[in-house]
Amino acid sequence: MSTITLDSKIPSGPIEERWESHKFNMKLVNPANKRKFTVLVVGTGLAGAAAAATLAELGYHVKCFTFHDSPRRAHSIAAQGGINAAKNYKNDGDSVHRLFYDTVKGGDFRARESNVHRLAEVSVNIIDQCVAQGVPFAREYGGLLDNRSFGGSQVSRTFYARGQTGQQLLLGAYQALMQQVSLGRVELHTKTELLDVVTKDGVAAGIVTRDLVTGDIRSWAGHATLLCTGGYGNAFYLSTNAMNSNVTAAWRAHKKGALFANPCYTQIHPTCIPASDEFQSKLTLMSESLRNDGRIWVPKKFDDNRAPEDIPEDDRDYFLERKYPSFGNLAPRDIASRNAKQVVDEGRGVGPIKNGVYLDFAESISRLGENVVFERYGNLFDMYERITDENPMKMPMRIYPASHYTMGGLWVDYNLMTNIPGLYALGEANFSDHGANRLGASALMQGLADGYFVAPNTIGDYLAGLLGQAPLSTEDPAFTTSVAAVQDDMRRWIAVGGTKSPEYYHRELGKIVWDYCGMARDKNGLEKALTEIPALREEFENNVRVLGDPDGVNQSLEKVGRVADFFELGELMCRDALMREESCGGHFRVEHQTEEGEAKRDDENFSFVGAWEWEGKGANPTLHKEPLVFETVKPVERSYK
Amino acid sequence: MNLTLKVWRQNGPTDPGHFETYEATDVKDEMSFLEMLDLVNENLIDSGHEPITFDSDCREGICGTCGLMINGQAHGPQKGTATCQLHMRKFHDGETVTIEPWRAAAFPVLKDLMVDRSAFDAIIESGGFITSDTGGPRDANEILIPKVAADSAMDAAACIGCGACVAACPNGAAQLFTSAKLAHLNLLPQGQAERWKRTEDMVETMEMFFGSCTNYGECQEACPKEIPIDFIAMMNRDFLKSKVKNRKLQGQR
Known part of the structure; x- marks a missing residue:
C-alpha cells in the first residue's frame, strides 16, 4: 500500500x-x-x-x-x-x-x-x-x-x-x-x-x-x-x-x-447492427440520431415470426415510448440499451437469430416524405444495406446494443x-x-x-x-531498462510457440467480459469471471502462437501485447464492478434496482471515484477513493419518464 | 461457399513478391471480405504459416485504412463500397479471387497487402488546411454559408484517403484525392484567403509523387465515397487561375 x-x-x-x-x-x-x-x-x-x-x-x-x-x-x-x-x-x-x-x-x-x-x-x-x-x-x-x-x-x-x-x-x-x-x-x-x-x-x-x-x-x-x-x-x-x-x-x-x-x-450503445455469426470481427454502430425519426418496437407476442409489415399496430410494443413517455425513443443510452436487452431476453427479439429490436422509419417517411428522411440518414441507410442486404426505407432496421465507449x-x-x-x-x-x-x-x-x-x-x-531543465537523457537507466524489458517481451511472445492465435484468446476473453461484466452484472457472475479470466490468461501465456520475426511488420506480435493488457484490464473491470455495490448509469448491478427495474444508486456509500493502483502481477490492486461533492446539482433519482 | 484465393505475398519492400494460392472453405454470405481473410489467417496460423499482412481498422468504411485490389478492381466489385464493407454475398461458390495490394509507384508495398500511403499526408501538409490557430475566432454563425456550398464542400470532404483512386488509375495519379481536399476548402468562405496558394502548393506536391491525369475516370468508379471527377475540373481551373491572378489586388495568398 x-x-x-x-x-x-x-x-x-x-x-x-x-x-x-x-x-x-x-x-x-x-x-x-x-x-x-x-x-x-x-x-x-x-x-x-x-x-x-x-x-x-x-x-x-x-x-x-x-x-x-x-x-x-x-x-x-x-x-x-x-x-x-x-x-x-x-x-x-x-x-x-x-x-x-x-x-x-x-x-x-x-x-x-x-x-x-x-x-x-x-x-x-x-x-x-x-x-x-x-x-x-x-x-x-x-x-x-x-x-x-x-x-x-x-x-x-x-x-x-x-x-x-x-x-x-x-x-x-x-x-x-x-x-x-x-x-x-x-x-x-x-x-x-x-x-x-x-x-x-x-x-x-x-x-x-x-x-x-x-x-x-x-x-x-x-x-x-x-x-x-x-x-x-x-x-x-x-x-x-x-x-x-x-x-x-x-x-x-x-x-x-x-x-x-x-x-x-462502460457504455453499451443501443443502436448497433446485431451480430450475424461467430466470425464477426466487430459490430457496426448506427448513429443514435436515427432515434430522432425512428421508432423502436418489438412484437407484443413471444416468438412472433411474422414479417414486420404483417404485424398490426395493436400487436407492436413501442417499449421506450410506453415506459418513458416524455423522452420516448430519445431515452439515454444506458436506459435504451437495457430495455432492448430485456425484451430480447424475454424472447421477443427480431431477426434471423432473434437478437435485435426494430427501429422503424415508416411513420417518419409518411410524415416527412422519403426525400427528407433519406437526406437525413441516407448514408447510414446505405451502410446498413451493405451489411445486411435490407433497405431501411422499405423495412425496419434491426438494432441491438453493443460496447461503444468507456x-x-x-x-x-x-x-x-x-x-x-x-x-x-x-x-x-x-x-x-x-x-x-x-x-x-x-x-x-x-x-x-x-x-x-x-x-x-x-x-x-x-x-x-x-524551466532550465533538460529532458532526461534516453541513455538513462530508466530508459535503457525499459527498452530491454520491451525487447524481452517481444522475444518471449514468439518463444511461447503455442497452438492458438492471439485473436482466439481475445475472442474468448471478450465472451467472459461481455457475459459477466456487460449490460447487467451480479455478484456471482463477477466472481466467476474473476476465476475464469486468470485461468484463461494463464493458458494464453503458455499456449499463444505468434509466428514471424520481431523485426519488421508483424501484426500478430502487435496484437498479442494488446490482448495481454486486455486480460489484466478485464480483470480490473470485474473487480471494480464487484466493489461497486450499486447501480449507476452504464453500471447495472442486478441486485440494485428499483421496483420498476431502474438503476438504484447508493449515494451514501458510493458517491466516489474508484481509482485503482497496480500492485504487481497477480497481486490485488489497491482502491483509492476520491469523494464526489455536488454543490450545484442535487443528486436525484435519474428519471426520464 | 468455398473459394480459391490467389494472394500477393511480399516479405518487405525489397522482396520481389509472388502469388500464393489458398483455399477459403466454409465462407458465409454475411461475412465481410476482411472477415473471410481473418478466417484464412486463423487457418494459416493453425498450420504454422505466417498470416497474410493486410491493413484494416474501423471496418465501417470511414477510416480509409483498408484497401485491396480484388480481381483487379480497387475495393472489389461493389460500387461505392470500401473493402471492409464488401460482403461475401457478392461472390459465388467455387470462384477464384485474386487479391493484390494497391499498385502505384507512390505507394510502395511494406509487406504482403500493406502499402505506404504517406505521400497523401505530404499533399495535405503542403496546403490542405485553413490557417486558424486555436483561439478566439468569431462566432460560428457570423460566417453565413449557403446550404448548397456547404453541401458541395461536404461532398468533397467525404474523401477517406484510402488511395483507391490512385490504385485504379492507369497513371497512378492522385488528382481525385487532391481535388477533393481542394474543393472542400476552396468552396467555403473561410478557405478563400489561402485559395490560390493552397491550390498551387498541393498540385505541385502531388506532381512530385504521383503520375499525371489523362481523364480515364477510373478513379471516380473506384471511389468508395463516389466522389465525382467534377472536382478535378475545379482544381484544374483554380490551378490555372492561381498562375495568372493578381492576388495582391484581392488581398489573397
Missing part, C-alpha cells in the same frame, strides 16, 4: 468562475521559453491531434506518435452523430448551465461537477474553432448552422456534418496538425506504437515505442507526455471500436503507477494530469467528465475540449516549474 493521496486540484469559488480564475492563477511560460520544452503527444484522434496542433501553435516543441499510417485514421473518425455545444442558436432554452446539468445528470451523478462545467463552457468555443478551420457542418438555407436533438436531452444543441461528424472534426484537427508539421513545429511519427511509459523518481520522463514497420524499439524523452489514446471497449472483443483500438498505452502507464479510475463504467480511464486531476507528475490523459483515455454514462454527441465535445482548450492551458502551469 503506497501513500498516494488523490488531490483533484479543483479550484474554489463559484462553479461558473472556476475555470476563468484557474486560468488566471496558473503559471505561464513566456513565448520565447515555450520552444525549450518538448511535449510528447501519443495518439492522434480528436484529443491528440487537437492538443498536438494547439501546443505547437503556442510554440512548444511537439513530438507526436500514432500507430496508424496517418493521423487521419484514428477512431474518432468513425463518430457519426454530432457534437454538442451550448450555443442556444435554436432559442429553445439551452445554456451552459443546462448542458452542464444534463451532463451531470446523464452521468448519473458520478462525474466531477467542476470538470463538467468547464466542458460545457468551452463547448461553444469548439464550434467556432471548427467552423474557422473549415469543418462543413450542416447548414440551413439561410446559411446558418443547423442543429438537431440527441438522446438524453430535450433541446437541439447538436451540430453535425451528415452522418460523418467525427470524420470532419478529425480531418479539421488533422489538417491543423499537418500544418504544424509543415512548419517544423511537430515531429510526426506514424506507425509507431507506445509500449512503455518511462518514469524517473516518480515523474514522467518519456516513452518507449516500437516502429511497426522496422520493429525498432526506441526511447523518447520529453518534459511532459500526453496520452490521448482512446478507450478500452475492445476488452469485450465485439464492440464498435476499430480493430486496432486498445488499452495498451493507458495500461502500461497504469503499471508504472498511474491510477485507473472507474473501469466498470467512461472509465486514467485518473486525472482538474488539470488533466494523472497522479504521475508530467503525465496527462486526454479524451476517452481519462475518466473525468462523463461519470457513469455518457450522453450522445458528448465524446467529440470532450475530446476537442481537452485537446484544444484545456490541456494547452494547464500544461504551462507544470512546465513553468521545469
